[in-house]
Amino acid sequence: MDLPVVVGVDGSEPSLRAVDWAADEAALRGAPLRLVYASLWERYEGQSLADDLAKPSEQVRAEDVVRVAAERARLRQDGVRISTGVLPEEPGFALVREGQGACALVLGTRGRSGLAEVLLGSVSLTVAARADCPVIVVRPGSDNQVRAGAHGRLVVGVGEHGAHSKALSFAVEEARLRGASLDAVRAWRCPAHESTDHPLLAGEPARLHERLAAEVLDRALKETPPDVDLRRRTAEGPARRVLLNASHEADLLVVGARRDRGRLGLQLGRVAHAVLHHGACAVAVVPEPA
Incomplete structure (x- = not known):
């Protein structure tokens, strides 16, 4: 059925x-x-x-x-x-x-x-x-066209679930069905205690975290079907800010939300909460296992 x-x-x-x-x-x-x-x-x-x-x-x-x-x-x-x-x-x-x-x-x-x-x-x-x-x-002001969206692009936030992410699988399926491109975005931040003003070390902590983010993307997207028009992107900053910025050029923004069956109350993280309130396009929240 x-x-x-x-x-x-x-x-x-x-x-x-x-x-x-x-x-x-x-x-x-x-x-x-x-x-x-x-x-x-x-x-x-x-x-x-x-x-x-x-x-x-x-x-x-x-x-x-x-x-x-x-x-x-x-x-x-x-x-x-x-x-x-x-x-x-x-x-x-x-x-x-x-x-x-x-x-x-x-x-x-x-x-x-x-x-x-x-x-x-x-x-x-x-x-x-x-x-x-x-x-x-479907957010206010977002384009309510599915097959022929205004941008022809979807965005998915790649989190810790990586290749096992239900949100990533959903985004790939949506992109294939629509014939749209897919931007897979991984946000990264350099902790303040790792920064340094030494001229020989300046920028090294940031490059390390950016490289780690790129590696997470590579692992997560390794089995993406070749017929998907895929773009990998890392961006510095809080994930919610990075994804909100990306939503301005997308028809659908896909994020994951963890489900903990033993936890009471709403189970919606800060990233999902922020994009639902402030996203510039439609937002899909996909449940992820705890």
Whole structure:
């Protein structure tokens, strides 16, 4: 059975842009598309309160939301199989569970109002931190074209997992499917205590750390398929700054996030957190084993 691409919808324009991306992603992968609306309204308020207020029920509104989103997806990619779900549950919990049977989850970042913006931003972070599959967050202002992106380039941050990185494997697969180039980036820093002002040694610590970063890249990319248009790049600085700078010239930025099953709370490192908040393009967070 083909695993679907799942997209969270709520009727907002950012979520509809996420639908566009998810429809393209599903078409690219030959996968089904599942549109999910999750809300606690029905659980805590119910139909009776909606009747008392002489307003349409949230359930009716939710069904309208998924119907409109499904029609948009069909217009975007008419060959994709589409299913929908309206779930009376907390959105973050529902989407994380949906991700257990998905090849990818796609989300927008902002909601319909000031309060909804905060809540939906929180949902995106929660899902990115806890989902078992890659989570793609379509950032505001990013190009929501998958196959024909504005830059024709993806960027992946290469961390300590190296050749065994799930994020790297995902980025390579995405680049191949899109026919896009892939920039594999490894950030490095020279610890302050290793620097020296001696004229004969100046620059040696920095060159050492840069060479080590290049070696990590070489090992990680050794088995990359030859049909991928690959560029290796090392850059000095904190990883989050290096990747944020790279996101300005990319259609998708891919980062890994470690999963520690014995740890409570959100599991989203500083790098993933920073690029989700400030990236200039769509961001994919891929779970890595601890």
